[in-house]
Amino acid sequence: MDLFKVNVVLDAKGLACPMPIVKTKKAMKDVEAGQVIEVQATDKGSKADIEAWANSAGHQYLGTLEEGDTLKHYLRKSSDEETVEKQHSNTATNEELASKLSEDIVVLDVRESAEYAFNHIPSAVSIPLGELEDRMNELKKEDEIYVVCRTGSRSDLAAQKLVDSGFENVINVLPGMSQWTGETTKIEN
């Protein structure tokens, strides 16, 4: 069973540098903004290179898993989500959420499952934004729900959807995981 969802898988096994990056760059053109690609490679140097390339190209490097001799790199294609104006008015800062973690609240992480897998707040529940409408029944309307994503934009959209569906106590966390300094947990190899 897959541990998390990926949208595109690229096989770059057996290829030596520079081909894994050349192929990733090419494949990225067909990946939709915000989607996750898994790049399989056997070149050990590909890890440092793919991370540096992603940072330089503006994509999000999520992490790498090792499976035998194969390295599986996970990247999320850049999107223009940050430029959208936020509308949900009930917000909290990262610090405010950190101070609330021991209370009876729900932390809802609406990033892609692969982003969640490589770095999330230990108590957070994962429901990617794209799945929220179908999975809203997993949440209780009376709960105090803190919604997080990477920068606060997807969580803003998620918060709006929840309010539209009758949730009353929904707080968008700003800026979100990109600046989170508290405890996190991640998938192990």
Add this chain to the structure above:
Amino acid sequence: MTVKMMTAHEVTQKVFNKEELFILDVRNEDAFEDWKIEGENFEYFNIPYFELLDGVEEILEKIPSNKEILVVCAKEGSSVMVAEMLSEAGLTVSYLQGGMKAWSEHLEPVKVGDLKDGGEVYQFVRIGKGCLSYMVISNGEAAIIDATRMTDIFIDFATSKEVKITNVFDTHLHADHISGGRKIAEQIGATYWLPPKDAQEVNFEYAALEGGSVVTIGNTAIDIHALYSPGHTIGSTSFVVDEKFLLSGDILFIDSIGRPDLAGKAEDWVGDLRESLYSRYRELSEELVVLPAHFMIIDELNVDGSVAEKLGTLFAKNHGLNIEDESEFRRLVTENLPPQPNAYQEIRETNMGKVTPEEEKQREMEIGPNRCAVR
């Protein structure tokens, strides 16, 4: 225009001859910052290859038209790609065969002197990493000191000289590179010597190298006198060869001295280090030619590419030998130490025989400079 291939040997000659070269290093920025090809008259420009996938137009103006150009990457593939792109843009460029991997593994044999009976001493300069190995040749026999893991080079060199390797030494348990000493000894049937104080955790057979040991190479008595000189490690041992050369291991370098912390005992061994450098070495002839196990900076190379200097000159010029105040000495070698060598714990365990990583892994463990010294 054409793309040419340059070997690590050719680049080494350019370093020795202080020639000019423009190096376009297309590795990651942090890899370049950490470690690069050093040459007195080399110029550098670093841009990762993946920034050039769409073309090289934007860097053309950074590349001089009046200099020889060498494109370098980690293993070769990316440098070939970039070199071809530059060639299509009208430049004549070379790429480094085998990339930094080959650079890290290249050994350049340099003769450092003759022995009384007509024998010779060769230094094997591992130019990319700063490691120095030695071969003492006398009357058909050879001894190797501080061999690197590229063992074929030593064995082939001995064959070309028509000599038989009879004794293989490590001056101490190395933390910066994987020793090839044991492998050579096993392959050739030679004796492998290691100081027992550094060998307490090893799981293989060795001959105990101790202060006062004398090993004769060849039948005309070229003696190798072992001199116990702790400090870098507790077992560190120096050799006096033919009353002429002092192989100082990682205790004394040309422009620096050994660091005492790589086996985790900086505080304990700083006293030993001072004793070795300020007392034991002081008793030796100043005419001895010091042959260390490392160099740190390219300035330490002599014009012929060798790394060697008279002990008397080092007493006069090496800062680490001229710190009168003991507490100041203690501070120098225990505080503000440079970063430790890459994977040094794993390298030590490999040299103890506790782990046997695959070749690719060994290569990766050794990436980067040796960092065995304090200055």
